[in-house]
Amino acid sequence: MSGSAWGDGTRSVRAGERPASPGAPLRPSPVFAAPFHLGDLPPRAGGADGYARTEQPTLRDFEAAVGELDGGRCLSFATGMAALTAAVLACAGSGDRVVLPSDGYYTTRLLAAEELERFGIEVSYVATPEIEEYAAGGGLDDARLVLLETPSNPLLDVCDIAAVTRAARAAGALVAVDNTTATPLGQRPLALGAHMTVGSDTKALTGHSDLLLGHVSVTDDELFRRVKGFRDRTGSTPGPFEAWLGHRSMSTLDLRLARQAANAAAVSELLARSPAVTGLRWPWREGDPSFALASAQMLRPNGVVSAELADEAAVSRLLSATRLWIAATSFGGVHSTVDRRAQWGGDAVAPGFVRFSCGIEDTADLLEDLSAALDALG
């Protein structure tokens, strides 16, 4: 069921749904099956399901919903990394060159260094703020695929998807966009010309810090076939319980994003006023280096903010002084969290650099708690 004029709240709940039928639940319950009864004779009756690694009804419902938000056909994966792996390896092989963000999610760079290069794929790394110029200057001429991550995690830089895509298409390269931070409500890379939009649905899309999921959405049928074939053969299909929980969770995406963004707006003002904080980044705050492009390209803000405290000890003091902000990695969940990125290695950030993920608690409570914790830094 789709309504192109519907708002984000309606789309979060109703995207991909089949018309309700009397006596049936509003949303189908999960179907727990690995094999399905095949019937007595081939061909299978009416294209019925055969085996859940490749087809199953609960996954189809979830994919229909996410695909509708993305404006494409969605394939769901067991994790965001499985989705990224499929996006790259379904398209690139030995002797191909792929261009990845040098400032994006660290495990994507590990995927390249530890796995892709082992399979003979050449990898070039370009920073998000530099990719548009790189592409315009012919940098993608012999590339098979460029992956963008915008806003980038954790520095929250933004690049112009449409501009990079124009240059990539002219060079014959594919464009995939890691849309995790933005979410499908916050940005539609496929409408901006990208070939694939990829997400870690572990983050805000499902948003309760209790699921691992990822997805790739595409508009091209041949690309869909390739990515689905890769997933089905390598076996990174999520199970029905994850798919059902993911679908259930995304119904509240609009509400959660709205509160997270309101909290992020208030938190970034508080951080901006604190003498203990430097290097504040929130793409929707006027004056942020990403502000102009984010406002033009993105559809709505979210709750991820980054900033720098003096050092590791300052982050520890902040964490022991707060009651509401939890030390945890990942982002986009209902809880407000703080992640000192340097503890994981891999990101080019200072020891006191933190990513704040604003949850859906009351703004006043978060501000009061964070303000007291910042005061404790002296």
Ligand SMILES: Cc1ncc(COP(=O)(O)O)c(C=O)c1O
């Ligand atoms: C931008 C981005 N892409 C991909 C991933 C990987 O997702 P997952 O942990 O679901 O595999 C993450 C995880 O933090 C991420 O932040």
